[in-house]
Amino acid sequence: MITLEHVSKVFPGGTTAVDAVDLHVAEGEVAVLVGPSGCGKTTTLRLINRMVEPTSGRIVVDGRDASALPTHELRRGIGYVIQHTGLFPHRTIEGNIGTVPELVGWSKPAIRERAAELMELVGLPRELASRYPHQLSGGQRQRVGVARALAVDPPIMLMDEPFGAVDPIVRARLQEEFLRLQQEVRKTIVFVTHDIDEAITMGDRIAIFNVGGRLEQYASPRDLLAEPANAFVADFLGAERGLKRLALVRTSEVEAAPGPVVGAETPVEEAKDVANQAGTDWVVVVDAGRRLRGVAWLADLGGVERVGDVALQDPPLSVRAEDSLRTALDAMVTSHTGVAVRVGPEGTYEGVLTQDILTRELT
């Protein structure tokens, strides 16, 4: 959808902002450009809608050479969201969202209808339509910025630190909403941030830039974390790379161990055998429908016949299929059993996740 072929930008005065970058963003993908200050990530973004003209190289947008179109036509087909939103203070929210439709000559009723639709899509109450930007909160203004960029339903969106100016709580919510929205609209998105965690959360692919406009590595978050191309990338990814990788893998993607599991009616001796075979001093107890009931420690099983006769301990923290391995690790380290139990949608026992399983995943 977007291809940069050996693109460079040297500013008058000789500063190289972008140095021979090759980059391809597939349709419907989110590519995040990330790197330290002065690494050329914003310039690279602005090359795509020709807010900056390249010194050399070729940029292909939606199958056409970007330089072949008049800039205003190219830009009207590309949504653009910037950090401080750049909302028009003299226009209402509806007027702001209607900017590009107006430029390309939509009728007033059509613009009004589209604005209402987009406000709902980005989670803005309808009554804000006639308000002005300065009457809105920072988070609401960002949403207006996104809605405005989506107005004529462009296939491509360029977003320059769109959540950089709001506080961390609002940012986390906007990120979540962004991902939900992207599921729905499936745009091809190029997203600039200086926050590697935001990049890992948002990106299908991440481009890590170094000072001087050099693209060091372009890969999926998993590949990047698993195999950083060089010391700069590894350093930029930061500490706790293992934890970051675990955060990207769902528990459903690994095979859970069967674990020492028994029914409440199981005789104690049999339960002890099950525990011994698994090498644990506890068993997981489930009911007839295999729903999780709790944990019984072998030490507590003296003087009773059946496992269900003792007071069961609370079950170890359980995780679901959609949780990440990082969540599972958290469950492990906060449970005396040292494992996380994976349960199905109905709360049925599916198996246990152990630290061995996590280690295997990472190595």
Add this chain to the structure above:
Amino acid sequence: MELVADVVAWFLEPDHWQGSDGVPARTLEHLWYSVVAVLAATALALPVGLWVGHTGRGGAVAVNVANLGRAIPSLGILTLMVVAIGIGFWPAFIALMAFGIPPILTNAYTGVREVDDDVREAARGMGMRGGELLRRVEIPIALPLVMAGIRTSAVQVVATATLAAVVGLDGFGRYIVNGLAVQDFAQVAAGAILVAVLAILVELGLAALQRALVPEGIAALAEQAATDAKVQGGGVEPAASAPEARRG
């Protein structure tokens, strides 16, 4: 105190309110000189100011040239014009127009220049061409300052149009020039009062026009900024947020 009584008597004299040298006729003359001068100054200075502000090029030159005009006394320009082209309407018109240009030019330039860089970036990024950006974004946002420039210009021109009488025209200046010639100070004072009243009325009229023209969002924004400044006990113009250095 005698002068006050004389001025009151001057205004109460029915003869002073009729005929070709009565107050109504002089008002029309004075307004005529002022209106054509301000219109001409606006027609010249506004496009230049807006354009220079829009492109950002030549701003310093334009503002300095305009201010140079401000530094020359209006009587000086007038004298120069008389020497160059003689007595009559044209020297007065040119001098008044020249006097009306600087506030309009400077304010139009500043107003457009002060439009937030992010707003401009967003507008261009959405595919607005230069003219669209100017018309749909920069001018509406700059309008309060543009109008303030025209108001300042108009008030100055109304006050200065008094000089037209020096080069053989009429208007309120006629009362002052004639009064001085025969040492009728009541008439001089009456002329001065009429000029002041007209200037105030022009200012009020243009302020009403401004309220009608400035977009609601901008007016509300300016009002809020003013309130905020008062709340902070500053009374100082709130500084525009400095455009942040662009990352990447």
